[in-house]
Amino acid sequence: MNAESNLIPVLNIDEEEVNRQMQICNACRYCEGFCAVFPAMTQRLEFGKADIHYLANLCHNCGACLHACQYAAPHEFEVNIPKSMAKVRLKTYTDYAWPQKLGGLYQRNGLTLALSSALGLGLFLVLTLLIQGSLFSKIEGGDFYQIFPHNTLVTMFGSVFIFSILALVLGVVRFWRQVAPREKLQQEHAPVLMQVGEAALTLKYLDGGHGQGCNNEDDAYTLARRRFHHLTFYGFMLCLSATSVATLYHYFMGWEAPYPIFSLPVMLGIIGGLGLLVGPAGLLYLNYKRHPEHGDQAQRPMDRAFIVLLFMISLTGLLLLGFRESTLMPLMLALHLGFVMAFFLTMPYSKFGHGFYRCAALFKFYLETLKDNKSKR
Amino acid sequence: MIDVLIIGGGNAALCAALMACEAGASVLLLEASPREWRGGNSQHTRNLRCMHDAPQDVLVDAYPEEEYWQDLLKVTGGKTNEELARLVIRESSSCRDWMRQHGVHFQPPLSGALHVARTNAFFMGGGKALVNAYYRSAEQLGVQIRYDVPVEDLEIRDGRFVAALVPEREVNGTRLAAERIEAKSCVLASGGFESNRDWLREAWGMNERGEYPSDNFLIRGTRFNKGTLLKRMLSLGADSIGDPTQAHMVAIDARAPLYDGGICTRIDCVSLGVVVNNEGKRFYDEGEDFWPKRYAIWGRLVAQQPGQIGYSIIDSKAVGNFMPPVFPGNKADSFEQLADQLGLPRETFVRTIQEYNKACRPGSFNHTELDDCVTEGIIPAKTHWARPIDTPPFYGYALRPGVTFTYLGLKTDKTAAVHFADQPSKNLFVAGEMMAGNVLGMGYTAGVGMSIGTAFGRIAGRNAALSSLGRSPA
Numbered sequence: 001m002n003a004e005s006n007l008i009p010v011l012n013i014d015e016e017e018v019n020r021q022m023q024i025c026n027a028c029r030y031c032e033g034f035c036a037v038f039p040a041m042t043q044r045l046e047f048g049k050a051d052i053h054y055l056a057n058l059c060h061n062c063g064a065c066l067h068a069c070q071y072a073a074p075h076e077f078e079v080n081i082p083k084s085m086a087k088v089r090l091k092t093y094t095d096y097a098w099p100q101k102l103g104g105l106y107q108r109n110g111l112t113l114a115l116s117s118a119l120g121l122g123l124f125l126v127l128t129l130l131i132q133g134s135l136f137s138k139i140e141g142g143d144f145y146q147i148f149p150h151n152t153l154v155t156m157f158g159s160v161f162i163f164s165i166l167a168l169v170l171g172v173v174r175f176w177r178q179v180a181p182r183e184k185l186q187q188e189h190a191p192v193l194m195q196v197g198e199a200a201l202t203l204k205y206l207d208g209g210h211g212q213g214c215n216n217e218d219d220a221y222t223l224a225r226r227r228f229h230h231l232t233f234y235g236f237m238l239c240l241s242a243t244s245v246a247t248l249y250h251y252f253m254g255w256e257a258p259y260p261i262f263s264l265p266v267m268l269g270i271i272g273g274l275g276l277l278v279g280p281a282g283l284l285y286l287n288y289k290r291h292p293e294h295g296d297q298a299q300r301p302m303d304r305a306f307i308v309l310l311f312m313i314s315l316t317g318l319l320l321l322g323f324r325e326s327t328l329m330p331l332m333l334a335l336h337l338g339f340v341m342a343f344f345l346t347m348p349y350s351k352f353g354h355g356f357y358r359c360a361a362l363f364k365f366y367l368e369t370l371k372d373n374k375s376k377r
Numbered sequence: 378m379i380d381v382l383i384i385g386g387g388n389a390a391l392c393a394a395l396m397a398c399e400a401g402a403s404v405l406l407l408e409a410s411p412r413e414w415r416g417g418n419s420q421h422t423r424n425l426r427c428m429h430d431a432p433q434d435v436l437v438d439a440y441p442e443e444e445y446w447q448d449l450l451k452v453t454g455g456k457t458n459e460e461l462a463r464l465v466i467r468e469s470s471s472c473r474d475w476m477r478q479h480g481v482h483f484q485p486p487l488s489g490a491l492h493v494a495r496t497n498a499f500f501m502g503g504g505k506a507l508v509n510a511y512y513r514s515a516e517q518l519g520v521q522i523r524y525d526v527p528v529e530d531l532e533i534r535d536g537r538f539v540a541a542l543v544p545e546r547e548v549n550g551t552r553l554a555a556e557r558i559e560a561k562s563c564v565l566a567s568g569g570f571e572s573n574r575d576w577l578r579e580a581w582g583m584n585e586r587g588e589y590p591s592d593n594f595l596i597r598g599t600r601f602n603k604g605t606l607l608k609r610m611l612s613l614g615a616d617s618i619g620d621p622t623q624a625h626m627v628a629i630d631a632r633a634p635l636y637d638g639g640i641c642t643r644i645d646c647v648s649l650g651v652v653v654n655n656e657g658k659r660f661y662d663e664g665e666d667f668w669p670k671r672y673a674i675w676g677r678l679v680a681q682q683p684g685q686i687g688y689s690i691i692d693s694k695a696v697g698n699f700m701p702p703v704f705p706g707n708k709a710d711s712f713e714q715l716a717d718q719l720g721l722p723r724e725t726f727v728r729t730i731q732e733y734n735k736a737c738r739p740g741s742f743n744h745t746e747l748d749d750c751v752t753e754g755i756i757p758a759k760t761h762w763a764r765p766i767d768t769p770p771f772y773g774y775a776l777r778p779g780v781t782f783t784y785l786g787l788k789t790d791k792t793a794a795v796h797f798a799d800q801p802s803k804n805l806f807v808a809g810e811m812m813a814g815n816v817l818g819m820g821y822t823a824g825v826g827m828s829i830g831t832a833f834g835r836i837a838g839r840n841a842a843l844s845s846l847g848r849s850p851a
């Protein structure tokens with residue numbers, strides 16, 4: 001063990017605030033039924049830096065425990081768990097990001113996403129102009145490989161995507177090392193992983209513990225946020241699988257794009273695209289309606305920029321499909337590729353990381369639950 | 378004119394409002410507090426004691442009527458009314474579906490409260506979530522709700538409610554004129570008088586040391602239960618019940634806020650160590666019984682000490698064996714240091730601990746049963762869980778009496794009617810803490826406050842609606 005790990009890391013202001021509030025919650029525990037955070041809390045008497053980072057990412061920002069808290073402001077204890085957790089959560093994204101220097105991009109994330117979008121759009125508009133001489137031209141059969149050859153796209157997007165996923169995974173691994181230093185994956189963890197999968201895929205902890213959902217603008221429960229997230233998430237996954245299927249078709253079947261409307265990749269893309277249109281639109285609406293005390297106001301630009309980026313990806317993708325036989329195709333293609341590139345570039349430094357960090361925290365939660373159950377037996 | 382006026386904004390008031398509304402009456406609810414403080418003591422609650430003959434969703438085993446009744450009989454020492462008590466008990470077995478309809482969610486017992494898994498159903502998110510759900514439901518059903526309306530007086534004519542009087546007042550910098558609000562019938566559900574400092578002083582008086590003990594009481598619940606209407610009703614000749622000088626008190630962390638400290642300020646380590654007063658002396662058997670059965674007497678015990686303060690002292694062996702306290706305790710490596718930190722006379726304090734340590738007989742410590750670790754040769758003895766305080770660091774927590782509620786209330790019958798000279802009023806009803814003394818004349822057992830409030834809130838609401846429609850109470 002090196003010398004450093006013997007030191008108890010000092011908490012910063014935001015972590016200290018979580019620590020203070022957790023002491024109150026741990027003496028109260030009324031919210032135990034809402035989510036995973038409180039059962040995880042009751043397993044602890046003290047909250048060190050690692051515990052706080054873990055709990056912050058376990059919190060789904062559902063708002064239930066704020067509206068139910070008898071110690072929320074104007075009470076002098078001023079307990080607001082979703083807010084204090086959100087502040088630390090952003091800090092964890094920033095601190096664990098790889099490479100560390102780029103973690104700073106989280107601090108002005110709205111700007112980061114705007115700039116990368118501008119960059120992506122600029123890049124592809126200029127490239128289209130260079131290659132095609134114009135943004136408007138009709139291409140037979142809507143074959144966009146005539147503008148950007150397949151291999152060029154694969155090289156550009158593939159490399160960025162691989163880097164980004166790698167960076168993201170490295171960040172999450174750093175997070176994991178901090179919050180669960182001695183955990184190694186074992187065979188008996190398979191069921192635990194299933195639990196994590198279920199909790200993430202169903203967004204279990206946005207159901208309020210009673211199935212009626214989380215809070216948005218006030219103390220009433222709603223399933224809207226969960227449902228719009230499902231549309232967003234599954235829409236995104238379908239779009240991703242559309243691209244994957246197309247890649248398989250290309251390399252293994254030798255079938256080249258463009259594919260007809262009633263082909264697997266296009267159908268996946270259309271359904272996914274619609275999900276990724278309606279989902280983010282709903283999330284954005286809810287985000288604007290959100291109770292001002294939920295989460296960290298300062299992070300709204302990050303959330304909104306991410307939502308808008310997803311929406312734009314989907315919108316331009318669907319437009320590209322709709323106009324692929326027309327002269328608008330090159331323009332639509334440039335726009336779509338530009339937004340997708342912006343998304344890929346910022347994946348490890350945008351709100352996209354939340355899913356990964358949350359899954360890691362859920363994994364730790366179910367591991368702890370397993371151990372706790374064992375020790376009780 | 379409105380049909381039913383509800384005065385108060387806690388559990389009993391809301392139950393009454395919802396029932397009156399369901400019975401077809403137009404309802405206006407007046408809550409003294411601003412919206413953000415609504416819900417009285419009910420916002421601090423966590424569970425409801427429920428009779429059940431077989432396992433029921435979150436409740437295990439059975440808790441039959443007779444056992445519930447015997448428990449009530451025991452804790453009240455007979456200061457109860459069997460008819461009304463059984464009414465509450467039976468209602469508690471059937472009211473939860475209705476509560477669910479209005480948005481209340483239940484959950485299994487919280488960790489640290491497993492001893493009531495059989496008898497008590499816990500509210501998911503606690504009492505504030507319950508209160509929020511009721512307010513939402515009431516709004517949806519069309520109940521008019523007004524905040525910042527502390528009713529000061531009532532117009533009663535021949536035992537009938539005529540109108541409620543609200544004084545001129547300032548709300549958020551705006552002056553609001555005095556009001557007179559008429560209604561065909563009325564439910565009083567405005568709680569006890571625990572946050573009325575003058576009344577507490579009057580009730581507790583001066584002790585032999587010349588102190589007013591109640592000045593050092595902390596109030597665990599709302600600052601809005603000043604007993605204004607209770608006092609007015611008594612001077613208007615309503616029949617009363619319960620001892621005006623009694624209050625339910627527990628020992629809580631002395632650093633708790635003056636009001637609304639709620640559940641989290643309790644100190645659960647008393648039975649694991651010793652408790653001394655500000656003279657550094659022990660004064661009662663800390664290990665008499667399980668803590669949940671004893672915490673209520675410790676409020677009174679501390680109230681009787683000089684300065685109304687006590688100090689719970691443990692060593693590090695006890696850490697982790699009790700619910701974590703909300704504020705960190707004073708921590709020291711020696712008794713002398715701890716005495717200095719707590720401001721206790723060093724010599725007496727150290728002597729007290731040393732004498733206690735010497736008196737501890739060897740035994741096999743087990744905090745989950747009444748074990749055989751006892752002291753010998755000291756007064757007061759510690760009769761269970763007596764282990765020497767010898768493993769530093771040592772911890773000290775200052776304790777103060779924390780008032781949960783007062784017992785004085787209005788006499789009523791199974792229709793929830795207010796009585797004047799033994800005659801039930803035709804249109805004035807009472808529910809909740811304001812009449813709990815009919816069932817709970819003394820003592821307490823977890824979850825019964827909400828059972829009484831829910832049962833009588835519902836009865837009062839229904840009967841107020843019937844009365845407003847010119848029918849007699851059922």
Ligand SMILES: Cc1cc2nc3c(=O)[nH]c(=O)nc-3n(C[C@H](O)[C@H](O)[C@H](O)COP(=O)(O)OP(=O)(O)OC[C@H]3O[C@@H](n4cnc5c(N)ncnc54)[C@H](O)[C@@H]3O)c2cc1C
Nearest residue numbers: 386387389417418419423424528567598809810824826827
């Ligand atoms: C910390 C704590 C924890 C508790 N936990 C439990 C528990 O787990 N289970 C349980 O059964 N019981 C519990 N109790 C007891 C329980 O709170 C009461 O029995 C119950 O809430 C009483 O309900 P109520 O509606 O009569 O009074 P309250 O909920 O106190 O409501 C009184 C209302 O009247 C309003 N009011 C007061 N004066 C006026 C006026 N002049 N004009 C208009 N409005 C007025 C107040 O603002 C308040 O809204 C607890 C009490 C405390 C303090």
Ligand code: HEM
Nearest residue numbers: 060061200232233236283287303306307354355356358359
């Ligand atoms: C993998 C598991 C995932 C989990 C467990 C998860 C969980 C959550 C939770 C709990 C929230 C709400 C709290 C908050 O505002 O921070 C949220 C918000 C959001 N998620 Fe996810 N998510 C996952 C993956 C994804 C993916 C892959 C996408 C899209 C590509 C996505 C898009 C969004 C968006 C747009 C929001 C913002 C909502 C807002 O700010 O109002 N999520 N996610």
Ligand code: SF4
Nearest residue numbers: 025028029030031069
């Ligand atoms: S959020 Fe409030 S009510 Fe919930 S456990 Fe914490 S202190 Fe208790």
Ligand code: SF4
Nearest residue numbers: 035059060062063065
């Ligand atoms: S905001 Fe929701 S998810 Fe976060 S701690 Fe509170 S109840 Fe749990």
